[in-house]
Amino acid sequence: KDPSPVDTDSTGTTKKDYILCSIVEGPLKNDGDNKDIKTLSEWTNFCAFCFSYKPSPPPASYFRRHYDNDPKKDASLIRVAVDPISNEIVSSVRIFRRRISSGGNDARSSNSIEACGIGEVCTHPNHRGQGLARILLHDAIRIMELLEGGGEVGEAGRDEITTVSCSLLHASPSLMAVYERSGNYKSVTTRWSVVTINSSFLTSTKSITTINGDELTYNIRNASFPDDTTSLRPIHAKYSEQRFGGCIIRSDQYWNEYVSEELGDSLFILVADSVEGDEGSFSGIVAWLSIRSRGGENRYQLREFGADTEHITTSLALSMLLKFAFHAEQKKKNPTSAVEEVGDAVEESLELVLPSPILEEVQEEKGSNKKEEEKIKFIDWDAGIESDNDVGWMYRPIVHRGSMSNDEKEENVEDKKYCNDDVNISIKEWTNKKGVEHLIWPTDSF
Template identity: 30%
Template sequence: MEFRALKQTELHMWSNLCNMVFNKNSENDPHSFLQLYENDPWKDQNNILVAVESGKIVSTVQIYCRFTMLGTQEIKTGFIGGVCTNPDYTGQGLASKLLNHAVDLMRQNEFHISMLTSGIGSFYERLGWQNVQWHWKTMSFAIDNTPCEDFTVRPIRMEDIDSIRFIHSEHSKNFNGPIVRNNDDYWKQKIQIENKTCWVAVDTSGEIIAYLWLYAREEDNYICIIEYGQSAFTRGGM
């Protein structure tokens, strides 16, 4: 078994493995992982680690290099994702070996912190990650169609991106963890691939004063707020 970084010629093989493991019961685009990689402005194939046997990729781990806000500082962060193994090769500790390799690689490249989300936290705790509590709020609501005189709400347009980018930059400084999105390509490319439904609030002068990204599931009227931001001038008034 060979453990190393992915080669350029293996991108499709890697994408096929991820799709087989994560999308086996869905109708998602079979090339979705490759598309996400290609549209990542921070992509680096050296951050995709693989276990290879007889020329076949059987396990993989990906490091997403980002900068995140912590206090008022921007810190280099390695997000772990795409951890998967071919079902025929599970139980051999391949993912664990790749994750340990990923930790060594992040240390060599002077990452300050590593983060991930998972439903099997105990597995990652054994490898050195620490569990951090997430806080969620759920609520029931009714649709309010009362007209508002101060602002209107409409779907996002591509010409809104610069305004949203500015609001995100200012709003995210108040929290720990937001990704620093100072890359032009992110806003031009990646956001168009990753976004769900997005709405903006526009004041009477036509200025965008807030935005909201959400995921809506019509079959059970479920809505999840993915991200939001509002202008400093509107805080407390919306």
């Protein structure tokens, strides 16, 4: 926590000295000794200023909410550079503690990966070109190499992995080369597709209520936390965590404190009153969904989805939840309209961006039988499918140096010598665009 000066590095990039320090949570005493200590409020205001150029700029409360709702929040992992003359924050990097799945495995086995994300990277316009973001990135990597622990309160088995094995971040196309050159991060392709939603699906008030000829009753409602967590967590573990590499492994605390606040009233739950399954009748939560506006007024992204595929098909879950979610979005734009009138107000086709593996599930179900084809008419297949892959997620292994001798810490030790082999194999599979599919739900982005 002691502030440290940043001198001109070996490349001579910096033009002046700055102070590196961590953020503190609480208010400071006015005793004159806090010149080089910065608070959360100063940091959130700084981030809001730096991102004010965006079309819909996030306010300071956005960054504060992201911090407050994070079960693994740690103000000391927010690193900033301070101008010693103005005593103001001029650059920022935040480290996020997460556990991710290696994919294709039991996500709660030893193949899960303790990771640190990099986010909220920004520099004041007047201090760009000084190499501050690169210096803070190297500083963050050094911190990750020494981190231990990081478990959440009440989560079983957290002592199995105590050191960070991997770092990840999401970069814009213009900055990917910078992170690869400065931090040895490698890009991973996440496959996304764009489909057109059938307009008749949006205007129709008829709901799909039959499966295999059996009349069923479904209810759609907003999620309720913490009551729904015991149902959502195991479905998410099977539907996403065990399938996709990089997928954030969610604890009860993460669902209750982070997901609930991030999605709010946009998270819709599909509840079945009675569904016949392999083990007899079933009633309870079978799927959930959240969408968000993305890339234009008539384009939406599947921000969050999960389905208990033992009791419902992906096609049926998507069709019912999407209609409800689209109507809710239109209702926000036309708050005086009745729900059944909202679909008629949609004059232009709506597009949906969704993970390609999930679209491929729907396509497989489409060809299974005619009854399934009736359930997936919410997609206008004649309009075609557009690829919209995301290559912005980047990874690098982390060398744990806590057990090294002082001489080894000073040496340029190769990452693979101290890094978990499973981590190297997993990242190689994702970066080679083969093997395990990579997916981080937008809900979990940082």
